[in-house]
Amino acid sequence: MVFFRSVAVLSKLRSRLAQQSTALGSARWLQTQSASDLDLHSQLKDLIPEQQIYRFSSELSIVRSLTVLQERLKKLKAENGKVQLGNITVDMVIGGMRGMTGLLWETSLLDPDEGIRFRGLSIPECQKLLPAATPGGEPLPEGLLWLLLTGKVPSKEQVDALSKELQSRSKVPDHVYKAINALPATAHAMTQFTTGVMALQVESEFQKAYDKGLSKAKFWEPTYEDSMNLIARLPVVASFIYRSDHEGGNVSAHTAHLVASALSDPYLSFAAALNGLAGPLHGLANQEVLLWIKSVVKECGENITAEQLKDYVWKTLNSGKVVPGYGHGVLRKTDPRYTCQREFALKHLPADPLFQLVSKLYEVVPPILTQLGKVKNPWPNVDAHSGVLLNHFGLSEARYYTVLFGVSRSIGIGSQLVWDRALGLPLERPKSVTMEWLENYCKKAA
Numbered sequence: 001m002v003f004f005r006s007v008a009v010l011s012k013l014r015s016r017l018a019q020q021s022t023a024l025g026s027a028r029w030l031q032t033q034s035a036s037d038l039d040l041h042s043q044l045k046d047l048i049p050e051q052q053i054y055r056f057s058s059e060l061s062i063v064r065s066l067t068v069l070q071e072r073l074k075k076l077k078a079e080n081g082k083v084q085l086g087n088i089t090v091d092m093v094i095g096g097m098r099g100m101t102g103l104l105w106e107t108s109l110l111d112p113d114e115g116i117r118f119r120g121l122s123i124p125e126c127q128k129l130l131p132a133a134t135p136g137g138e139p140l141p142e143g144l145l146w147l148l149l150t151g152k153v154p155s156k157e158q159v160d161a162l163s164k165e166l167q168s169r170s171k172v173p174d175h176v177y178k179a180i181n182a183l184p185a186t187a188h189a190m191t192q193f194t195t196g197v198m199a200l201q202v203e204s205e206f207q208k209a210y211d212k213g214l215s216k217a218k219f220w221e222p223t224y225e226d227s228m229n230l231i232a233r234l235p236v237v238a239s240f241i242y243r244s245d246h247e248g249g250n251v252s253a254h255t256a257h258l259v260a261s262a263l264s265d266p267y268l269s270f271a272a273a274l275n276g277l278a279g280p281l282h283g284l285a286n287q288e289v290l291l292w293i294k295s296v297v298k299e300c301g302e303n304i305t306a307e308q309l310k311d312y313v314w315k316t317l318n319s320g321k322v323v324p325g326y327g328h329g330v331l332r333k334t335d336p337r338y339t340c341q342r343e344f345a346l347k348h349l350p351a352d353p354l355f356q357l358v359s360k361l362y363e364v365v366p367p368i369l370t371q372l373g374k375v376k377n378p379w380p381n382v383d384a385h386s387g388v389l390l391n392h393f394g395l396s397e398a399r400y401y402t403v404l405f406g407v408s409r410s411i412g413i414g415s416q417l418v419w420d421r422a423l424g425l426p427l428e429r430p431k432s433v434t435m436e437w438l439e440n441y442c443k444k445a446a
């Protein structure tokens, strides 16, 4: 039986290998999907209890296949649990755990120089490989969701089937609108959005199943239902609000992972993530960038010179503020998400005066931040660009921008939450120490 299964897997693997793009040298075990498997849930069902890990040598011969993912994790822990991943320094404890490896996050990995990779694929590779609505266009978000959940590149048919499925899940109950309407008109769009998510939570499948008593091995299934329902309903909630966004360590993704580690359902976890995203050093930066750019135009006009722009940047810094849209906790180069938006702007809105200002800032800001001597990354991040694009297409309400970031972030967070439960990851609980403890420890270490 095992033999026949293995033969079937090997022949499936060979046919998938044939479909693999040769342009993609870096995709190690990534597979292109055959168009016949259109149901994402059944794909996951196949993957989770019996995840097949395909590894290839440089000659693309199979060196190992068929490993149970949960078993792989247990084996890793049992055999290598005591392997050290680095030293924890006092700087790291005081400095917000920066650079401390402390989180398992299967769906994406951030490289300081290269930027984000989703299941091994960079942004340009995703643009090349994931199905688009029109040939040569930008990839559809459903394709990214499929990739994140399964680790496989979907076909156009699979993406279309997933779009239909999300549509069928997108009905938002009335009480959600009522909860949002109960807030005062002055409530920030992110407050309305989080309220909407919390109102959706009353329908959590995970909570219902957990209350009934569900075995740990099955946790991933209602988590999947909740994540898919949430992803399907968020755009509807976001559009209702309007009638008035890697790797796991960033504030919002880490928050969702932490809260979910207490077996809080995806709604509770995602609402917590949104509260982190609403902070100006994180997701709110896209709002802050547009407001800041508009304040530059208000003070200096659209035809601002490089010298005037430099003065404005220094004025911002000297007043104790950060330059929004520049810098990053991990990246040390221009954010590839910025580059990709810049290429889009060069193609579709090269004459837009605010885009031209964003381009001038790209020349002016990095040397100034470098001159400060303390900024680890003087280059622009994703938020330096997104607002100007949205503004160009008529979405000028900057206070709404982080809501859109939240809608897109649900795809990555929702996928990882399914895998958190599939892998049976435990409650997250880092050790904290006092300043006195650190001082005493350092004295002894000296």
Ligand SMILES: CC(C)(COP(=O)(O)OP(=O)(O)OC[C@H]1O[C@@H](n2cnc3c(N)ncnc32)[C@H](O)[C@@H]1OP(=O)(O)O)[C@@H](O)C(=O)NCCC(=O)NCCS
Pocket: 098, 280, 281, 282, 283, 285, 317, 321, 322, 323, 324, 325, 326, 327, 328, 329, 330, 369, 374, 375, 376, 377, 381, 382, 383
């Ligand atoms: C993203 C951000 C919070 C990362 O913070 P970080 O990891 O602490 O960054 P660094 O280690 O480079 O910070 C070192 C110093 O440089 C400062 N710095 C970093 N980016 C800066 C910026 N864009 N403008 C001014 N100062 C900046 C920090 O405030 C810090 O100053 P301090 O030591 O006086 O507190 C930071 O770069 C920032 O505030 N950027 C602007 C907001 C933004 O665009 N956020 C979206 C991020 S995707």
